[in-house]
Amino acid sequence: MLGEGIIKGMVETARNFFGSYHDPARFVTIQYPEQRVPLKENNRNFPFLVFDGADTEKGLRCVACKICEKECPPQCIYIVPERDAHGKLQKHPKIFDIDISTCMSCQICVEVCPFDAIKMDQEFELSTGDRFSNLLLHKQDLAKPNDYYHKIHPTEATLVDAQLAKERQLAAQRKAGAGAAPASPPKHAPEKLVPVG
Amino acid sequence: MVDLVRDDKGRPLPLGLEQSASIPQMPSELLEVSMGPHHPSTHGVFRMDVVLDGETVTRLKPVFGYLHRNHEKIAEKTSYIGSMPYTDRLDYFCSMTNNWAYALAVEKLVGLAPPDRAEYIRIITAELTRLQNHACLVGFLLQDMGAMGTPLMYAFREREKILDLFESLSGSRMMCNYMRFGGCRVDLPPGWLEQARRVVADFPQFLDEFEALLTGNEILMARTQGIGVLSKELAVNASVTGPMLRASGVNYDVRKVDGYGFYPRFDFRVPLGDHGDCYDRLMIRLLEMRESLKILEAALRDIPTGPILNPKSKLRNFKPNPGEAYGRIEAPKGELGFYLISDGSVSPLRYRVRPPSLINLTILEDMCLGHSVADVVVILGSVDIVLGEVDR
Numbered sequence: 001m002l003g004e005g006i007i008k009g010m011v012e013t014a015r016n017f018f019g020s021y022h023d024p025a026r027f028v029t030i031q032y033p034e035q036r037v038p039l040k041e042n043n044r045n046f047p048f049l050v051f052d053g054a055d056t057e058k059g060l061r062c063v064a065c066k067i068c069e070k071e072c073p074p075q076c077i078y079i080v081p082e083r084d085a086h087g088k089l090q091k092h093p094k095i096f097d098i099d100i101s102t103c104m105s106c107q108i109c110v111e112v113c114p115f116d117a118i119k120m121d122q123e124f125e126l127s128t129g130d131r132f133s134n135l136l137l138h139k140q141d142l143a144k145p146n147d148y149y150h151k152i153h154p155t156e157a158t159l160v161d162a163q164l165a166k167e168r169q170l171a172a173q174r175k176a177g178a179g180a181a182p183a184s185p186p187k188h189a190p191e192k193l194v195p196v197g
Numbered sequence: 198m199v200d201l202v203r204d205d206k207g208r209p210l211p212l213g214l215e216q217s218a219s220i221p222q223m224p225s226e227l228l229e230v231s232m233g234p235h236h237p238s239t240h241g242v243f244r245m246d247v248v249l250d251g252e253t254v255t256r257l258k259p260v261f262g263y264l265h266r267n268h269e270k271i272a273e274k275t276s277y278i279g280s281m282p283y284t285d286r287l288d289y290f291c292s293m294t295n296n297w298a299y300a301l302a303v304e305k306l307v308g309l310a311p312p313d314r315a316e317y318i319r320i321i322t323a324e325l326t327r328l329q330n331h332a333c334l335v336g337f338l339l340q341d342m343g344a345m346g347t348p349l350m351y352a353f354r355e356r357e358k359i360l361d362l363f364e365s366l367s368g369s370r371m372m373c374n375y376m377r378f379g380g381c382r383v384d385l386p387p388g389w390l391e392q393a394r395r396v397v398a399d400f401p402q403f404l405d406e407f408e409a410l411l412t413g414n415e416i417l418m419a420r421t422q423g424i425g426v427l428s429k430e431l432a433v434n435a436s437v438t439g440p441m442l443r444a445s446g447v448n449y450d451v452r453k454v455d456g457y458g459f460y461p462r463f464d465f466r467v468p469l470g471d472h473g474d475c476y477d478r479l480m481i482r483l484l485e486m487r488e489s490l491k492i493l494e495a496a497l498r499d500i501p502t503g504p505i506l507n508p509k510s511k512l513r514n515f516k517p518n519p520g521e522a523y524g525r526i527e528a529p530k531g532e533l534g535f536y537l538i539s540d541g542s543v544s545p546l547r548y549r550v551r552p553p554s555l556i557n558l559t560i561l562e563d564m565c566l567g568h569s570v571a572d573v574v575v576i577l578g579s580v581d582i583v584l585g586e587v588d589r
Contacts, residue, residue, distance in 0.1 A: 002415060003415060004413065004415075005412070005413030005414040005415050005417075005418075006414055006415060006416065008409055008410075008413060008414075009409065009410040009411070009413075009414050011409075012406055012409045012410045013347055013410070016351070016406075040361075040364050040365040040368075041365070041386065042364070042365055042366065042367065042368040042383070042386060043364060043368055043369075044368035044369060067513070071276065071278070071279065071512070071513065073275055073279040073280070073282055073283065104282055104372070105369065105372065106281075106282035106372070106374050107368065107374060107382075108278060108279070108281075108282065108374075108512070111382070111512055112512055112513055120368065155386075
């Protein structure tokens with residue numbers, strides 16, 4: 001019969017229409033600013049800098065090695081290392097800027113960082129009236145405490161903390177061993193831990 | 198006295214119809230229409246110079262390049278890993294398969310083999326990508342035909358579930374940047390496999406629904422059957438690949454021909470079309486989704502535990518030995534290949550993408566000639582293009 005296919009399709013549409021009022025799995029509308037969907041743990045947006053302890057400036061894990069600046073595909077990171085009075089390089093960034101209007105959230109800076117200093121943030125409400133200066137994040141905007149990192153990526157942060165504790169322990173052992181016996185060849189950082197599913 | 202106009206039998210024509218008598222003799226004029234670049238049915242910024250005789254297409258010239266962003270040249274200036282996130286942006290519907298194709302090319306270049314678990318994860322993500330791409334393609338095609346919204350929204354409802362899986366795995370819904378040379382970036386989060394199994398188990402119900410909605414629909418059949426026929430010979434000569442080639446009846450699937458990854462371990466069939474018209478191209482996609490579900494069920498059942506990254510893989514100072522490699526996979530749109538030449542430095546000497554969308558688009562004129570301008574929209578929709586990949 002001509003039109004049978006159309007009627008069949010209409011029945012399907014009607015079934016879906018009424019289903020959307022009864023099936024709880026299909027009540028998908030979220031009233032956004034009031035209600036929010038919890039973000040996935042792995043969700044990533046733009047990078048931030050992790051600092052330990054209470055001092056934003058001293059606690060920064062970043063040592064201004066410029067690896068992330070070099071590896072960043074869209075070249076959105078700009079770093080100037082601190083120098084002391086004699087012009088000697090310090091293991092601390094003087095300037096650390098990320099232009100988030102250029103950043104493409106690829107996470108390569110996080111992967112190449114040997115010091116677990118840069119991590120991905122989940123902050124997404126970044127709209128601003130000034131796209132030039134307000135989207136260029138400076139060191140003080142980027143620095144966030146380790147607790148915040150634990151809050152947004154709990155599994156990953158626990159692994160990173162365990163890793164860092166292990167490295168510190170190894171370094172202490174090496175230091176103690178170097179005084180007593182001829183030092184064994186310095187052991188390189190143990191392989192990275194990955195979360196297991 | 199009025200001078201009556203008479204027809205060829207000498208009868209006077211009614212007054213006011215003098216003009217109509219002369220219409221058959223009027224010379225018809227060709228009309229050149231520029232469809233796009235901002236036309237809702239061109240799926241992006243794409244233009245077609247269509248020459249019409251009445252409503253019939255007599256010439257059609259596809260014009261692309263509006264979205265060109267120098268992908269290949271950028272890749273030749275950056276490190277090998279640096280172009281991985283850019284591959285996400287080629288065919289932004291299928292970033293997982295783009296990642297895989299590029300990773301495969303680099304792995305061939307340096308001779309890295311991913312561990313078993315990584316191979317399974319790659320197959321799972323690639324087949325999920327195929328599901329959502331094909332579902333959305335059918336939705337978009339129907340949207341172009343005038344089925345405003347309904348099928349597209351049903352497709353997007355399913356796509357949302359798959360994108361949720363991608364987000365919990367890779368951190369991003371579309372720009373996944375997930376594969377690495379010699380494996381994958383992170384392991385599956387806890388509970389991911391169960392969630393994926395649920396999505397896969399629910400998907401056939403959606404397909405049944407979709408088929409009830411479409412397959413027998415008379416309007417759909419009238420609009421697609423016999424429209425835009427692509428002959429077997431032309432398809433092969435123009436090196437068309439993917440579902441378009443198979444809809445013309447050529448049995449060629451890179452998953453079967455090349456057997457990359459662990460595909461030879463899986464049992465699936467390659468659906469073939471008979472006529473090569475738009476209807477076949479549409480139905481091929483529905484059938485391929487069913488086959489993808491078979492692969493997914495087997496892969497989600499058999500996935501082993503173990504490492505996900507080859508220990509020899511590295512990100513920084515990655516310098517392959519001089520040489521060249523071509524890695525290709527069966528992306529949802531066709532054969533996606535990456536051709537790399539290394540000169541031993543940190544960035545490739547030559548980086549070339551073989552984009553299925555662009556090559557499938559080259560025979561657009563041959564398919565459209567003689568059809569009406571409304572059919573052009575349907576034919577273009579059935580090719581399945583993403584302009585990010587066409588222009589690069």
